[in-house]
Amino acid sequence: MSSPNSAYPETPATQTKAKRQEWPLWEVFIRGQHGMSHRHVGSLHAPDEEMAIKNARDVYTRRNEGVSIWVVEARHIAASSPSEKGPLYEPSESKVYRHPTFFDIPDEVGAM
C-alpha cells in the first residue's frame, strides 16, 4: 500500500494471502473553532473520503460544531523524517461528563 515516500513503512511479508478488502487508512486534520490552521489529530479507516470525514467527526471531535476537517488517504502522504508535535484534543463541550471536573471527588481521596 505504500509509495516510496509514504509516511508508513512497507507492510512486511506476512501478507502473502489474498489481498484483503480492508478499508483504507486516512489521516485526519482538524481546525478548531478558534484555530488558525488544520492540525493532524490522528487516523482512521473509511471506505471513501465522505465517510472518512463523517468518521473523523465522530471519532476525533465527538461532533463539536464549527470545526473544519480535512482527510487524506495515508498512502498519499509523503513524509520526511518526521518531528511532528503531539496531538491535542478537546472533548465536546456539550458532553460535560467527559470532563473529569464534572465529578466531585472529595479532597481527602487524593489525586485522581
Added chain:
Amino acid sequence: MYAQMVKSESTDESAEAIAFQARIDAGEKIEPKDWMPAGYRKTLIRQMGQHAHSEIVGQLPEGNWITRAPTLERKAILLAKVQDEAGHGLYLYCGAETLGVTRDELTEMLLDGRMKYSSIFNYPTLTWADMGAVGWLVDGAAIMNQVPLQRTSYGPYARAMVRICKEESFHQRQGYDIMMKMANGTPAQKKMAQDALNRLWFPSLMMFGPSDAESTHSEQSMKWKIKMNTNDELRQKFVDQTVPQAEYLGLTVPDKTLKWNDEKGGYDFAEPNWDEFFEVLKGNGPCNTERLAARNKAWDDGKWVRDGMMAHAEKRKIRKVAAE
C-alpha cells in the same frame, strides 16, 4: 496491565543498533520512518496490539450494563465511557499501523487467539457497583501505567497515550463517583459496593503482571523505553493510592495482611493468586469464552457491511472517473 507479559525481542550489537539506543538514551522520539531494530518493531507491534485489543475487549464488561443503567445520566456517562474505549483502541491500532501491520491483521490475531488482551476483562460484571469498581480500580490501574507511557520512545505510541490519558481521567472519576453513591446508599447498595471490591481487588492487582524478578522481558523493554516502570513499582503505587480511597468509602479491602509499613513508606499487601492469573491467560478465566465469542461474532456479522460499503465506494470512484 493492558499489555501484560509482552515478550520482548532481543537487540543486536550492530552500529545502527548502538546509535539507535543512544537516541533513546538522549530522550529522542523514534518515528515511523526512522531506522529501528527488528526486535523493537516486533515488540512494539505486540505491545500496542495487545493494548488496543484490551481496549476493545474492555468494552464488553461495561457494555454489559449500558441497557440497565439506573438513570438517564448514568446511562449517558457509561455509554460515553465505553465509546471512549473504542476510541482508545482505534488510536492504538492506528499507532501500531505505522509499524507496518494493518488493523485487520491485528484483529484477526486477536480473534484466533494468537494475540492476547488484559486478563482483567475476563472477569464478569455482576452488579451495577461493578461499573463503579471497574472505573475506580481497573481504570485506576491502567492510568498508573499509561501516564508514564506518554514518555515512551515511540512517537505514535506516546501521542496516542497523551490523548488517551486526557480522556481516561474522567473514567476513573465516574467510577469513584458511582462507588461513593453506592457506599453511602441503602444497605443493599453498600453490600453491592463491598461485593464488587471483594471480587475485583485481586484481579486488579494482577493487571500489573507478575513480579519483574520472574520476568525475562522487562529489561530490554525498559532499555528501549517502551516499558517505563517495573510491574512491582506500579503495583505498589496503585495499592498505596487505592487503600485510602477504599477507607474513605468505608469499604474493606479483601486482604487481611494489608498493613502500612513505615519503613518502606508503603503498604505491605498479599500477592494475587498467580496460578489463577496464568489460567486466565491460558483461556480459563470466567469469561474468556464469551469475550472472544462476542468479538468474533461482531467481526463475522459485520463482514457484509464492511464489504458492502467498500464495494459502494469503489463503484462511486469508477462512476466519478467515467463522468470526468
Added chain:
Amino acid sequence: MTDTTAYFEFLCRMGDNTLVLGHRVSEWCGHAPILEEDIALANTALDMIGQTQMWLGLAGEVEGEGRSADDIAMLRDAWDFRNCLLCEQPNGDFGQTMMRQFLFDAWHLAMLTELQNSSEQRVAEIAAKAIKEVQYHVERSGDTVIALGDGTAQSHERMQKALNLLWPYVGELFTPDAVDTAMAEAGIAPDLTKLRVGFDTHIGQVLSEATLAIPDSNFAHQGGKSGFQHSEHLGHILTQMQWLQRAYPGASW
C-alpha cells in the same frame, strides 16, 4: 381531552421515541461491524438520550406532579409508553438498524423543523437544539443506507429485506389522532399529514440512490404512540431499562 393532558402526551411521544430508540442503538455498543461505526452509533445514542432528558423533563414539568425525566422513563409500565412502534423494533442486523434509523431520522428531521416554530417556546427551544444533532444523524444513516443498498449483491438484498420489514411501521408516524389534532390546533406541533410530502421526497431520493424499491403498500401498524397496543418487544426493553429502579425503589444512583 384537556390541553395539558394532550400536551403531556405529545411530549411523552417525543421523549419516548428517543428513549426507546436510543436504548436500541446503545445495544450495539461493543458489537458493531467496525470500530468507526461503533463510535458513531454511540454518538447517535448519546444524542437521543440527551433529547430524552429534555422532552421528558419538560413533560414532568407540564404534568406538575413532581416527576423527573428519570421517574417518567424508569417507573411507567408499557401501556404508558408513547413511542411509535418503529422505535421499539429489534436491531436485527446492522442494515436493519440503519434502515430503522434512517426512516426515523427522516421523520424526526421533518418534525423538528416544524417544531422550531412551535407556539410553545420551550418546545421550539428543544427542537432547535435537537435538530442540529438530527441533521447529522439523517445524513449519516442516509449515506449508510445508500452505500449498503448500492454495495454488494448481499448487502443490497439485506437492505431491501430491512426496508420491506420496516415499511409497515412508517405510516404510524404520519397518522394523526386526537392528541395530534389538539397539538396542531394549538400551534404547538405541525399537522402530521403535511409532513408526509417532504418525507416521501427525501426518502425517495435516498432509497432510489440506494437502488432500493419502496414496497407497494400503505398498510400501517398502529398502537405505539397511543399506547393502546405496543409490540411484545417493548416489555423486554423495559425489563432491562427499569430493572434497577424497580428492584431497589427509592435508592439514589
